Every structure is written in C-alpha cells, then in structure tokens.
Amino acid sequence: MDINSYKSHRKVLAAVDCIIFGFDGNQLKALLIKRGFEPHKGRWSLMGGFIHDDEDADRAAVRVLNKLTGMDNIYMEQLHTFSQVDRDSAGRVISIAYFALINIADYSEQLQAEHEARWFELSQLPDLVFDHTAMVLKAQESLREKVARQPIGFELLPSKFTLPQLQSLYEAIYETSLDTRNFSKRILALGVLNKLDEKEKKNSRRGAFYYVFDSIKYKSLETNGVRFI
Known part of the structure; x- marks a missing residue:
C-alpha cells in the first residue's frame, strides 16, 4: 500500500465511549449524561468523545472519564469496538467502548450537575442514543464474567465493607439471591x-x-485460578 492509497481512502472518525458502573448498596447502576449537542440533543447518552491526534484510545478514555468523574486511577478496561456502518447518524464513526467501575459515594454532586449526569439502575435504562444500550448490555455481560474470577468487584465498594454489603454487590451484578451462609463460607x-x-451498626x-x-494474598492465589463465586 503506497501513500496515494492513504490519501484517496475515505476518512473514518474514531471515538471512545465509556460505560461507568457504580453500586449504591442495593443496585448496580450506570452513569449517563444528557447529550448537549446534535444529533439527538437532550437525549440520554454515555460519556464519550473523539480520539485526539496526539493520543491513543486508552488515553482518550482516561481523559473522558476524568472529565466526567474528576477521578484518576479508575479501574477501566477496553470492552469492544463498535463499527456498524450506520451506528452514528451524523457520520461514519467507529467507537471503542470501555467500561469503568467507581464507588458512587466518591462521585461529586457538582460534577453530576455540571454534566447533567444521572445514575440509572440497569433494569430501568432510558432510551439511549445510537448503539449505547448495546454497549451497556455488553459491559454488564463482561462484568459478570470477570467478577467471578477477578477481584474487580471491590472497586465498586468502599475500602472497608461488610460481608452483607459484599453479598449485596454480587446479588446486584447477577440479579439473583445468594444463600448467605454459603456465600460467607466460600468468600472467607x-x-x-x-x-x-x-x-x-447502622443496619442491625x-x-x-x-x-x-x-x-497481596490474592496475588499469591491468582495463578491457581481463584473463583469468588
């Protein structure tokens, strides 16, 4: 492929979209924003943006997450590339989706107001723009697969937590009830x-x-294939 092939080829825009999950103690939620520009101005959307010339996709996702949350060192991982030809009504845009996990209590009300952001239960998502609903559902599926064998679920909890709080988290992620005695026994x-x-002592x-x-203890067990649930 020579340089003329690059020049004659149609340009395609590249973007990132971020699915941000939080846990309020009872429900797993996604952070959405009111879209502030056309197309679909005023509708609910994931937070995203185009990749700048001087950054790769990971750096763009970190920038977008920091802008919305004000937080650094957030757990984040690349989820999937969404490249359907007609996915964006404004033009040909390929989006690289990421999902991130944060503690809802750490999210500032000021930033929430500034971005017209709101937490939604996954079972009560509003109608989202483009293919953003598919992104959230794919992220939810990936989260369910990963929390069974990786400790990423702890990113959704405070640094110290009770076993009932931990059980509630897993129940929210899997949308099912767990036997308390068996859960505690397995985790411990x-x-x-x-x-x-x-x-x-607030709850009892x-x-x-x-x-x-x-x-550190987890690292010593990781190679043996730990399963949390």
Missing part, C-alpha cells in the same frame, strides 16, 4: 479478606464486622 475460605475490629443492633480486601 479464599483467605483474601482481612477482618477488622470495627463493626457497621448486633452489627457486622468490616473487612478489607488483601491484594
């Missing part, structure tokens, strides 16, 4: 949680002990 048997002396008089995830 992995040996990757450190129990604290402190208790959470007896209280539940807080735990923290031990990444």
Whole structure:
C-alpha cells in the first residue's frame, strides 16, 4: 500500500465511549449524561468523545472519564469496538467502548450537575442514543464474567465493607439471591479478606464486622485460578 492509497481512502472518525458502573448498596447502576449537542440533543447518552491526534484510545478514555468523574486511577478496561456502518447518524464513526467501575459515594454532586449526569439502575435504562444500550448490555455481560474470577468487584465498594454489603454487590451484578451462609463460607475460605475490629451498626443492633480486601494474598492465589463465586 503506497501513500496515494492513504490519501484517496475515505476518512473514518474514531471515538471512545465509556460505560461507568457504580453500586449504591442495593443496585448496580450506570452513569449517563444528557447529550448537549446534535444529533439527538437532550437525549440520554454515555460519556464519550473523539480520539485526539496526539493520543491513543486508552488515553482518550482516561481523559473522558476524568472529565466526567474528576477521578484518576479508575479501574477501566477496553470492552469492544463498535463499527456498524450506520451506528452514528451524523457520520461514519467507529467507537471503542470501555467500561469503568467507581464507588458512587466518591462521585461529586457538582460534577453530576455540571454534566447533567444521572445514575440509572440497569433494569430501568432510558432510551439511549445510537448503539449505547448495546454497549451497556455488553459491559454488564463482561462484568459478570470477570467478577467471578477477578477481584474487580471491590472497586465498586468502599475500602472497608461488610460481608452483607459484599453479598449485596454480587446479588446486584447477577440479579439473583445468594444463600448467605454459603456465600460467607466460600468468600472467607479464599483467605483474601482481612477482618477488622470495627463493626457497621447502622443496619442491625448486633452489627457486622468490616473487612478489607488483601491484594497481596490474592496475588499469591491468582495463578491457581481463584473463583469468588
């Protein structure tokens, strides 16, 4: 392929779209924004943007996530490339989708207002622009696959959490009820949680002990194929 082939070829725009998941203690949610420009101005959308000339897709996704959340060092991974010819009504755009996990409590109300952003339960998503609903569903599927064997679910929780809170997270991700005794037994048997002396007493008089995830212990087990659930 010579240089003239590049010059004569039709230009295609490249963008990133970010599916941001959060957990409110009961439900898994996605962060959406009101689209501020045409086409489809005023409709709900994922946060995204075109890839700049001086950045690769990962850097563009980090920039977009930081703009919306104000956070750095967010857990993020590339999900899928959406390249249907007619996916964007404004032109030929290929979008590289990423999904990210954040603690809802860390998300600033000021940024939420600034971007007209809102958390939606996955079971109650509004009508989204383009193929953004398909992006969210694919990200949800990927999350379900990964949390069973990787500790990424802890990104959705505070640094210290109770076993009931952890169980509620898995129940929200898989949209099913889990047996409390079996869940606690399995999770504790992995040996990757450190129990604290402190208790959470808002939800019961007896209280539940807080735990923290031990990444060092997890690393020692990782090669053996750990399954959290």
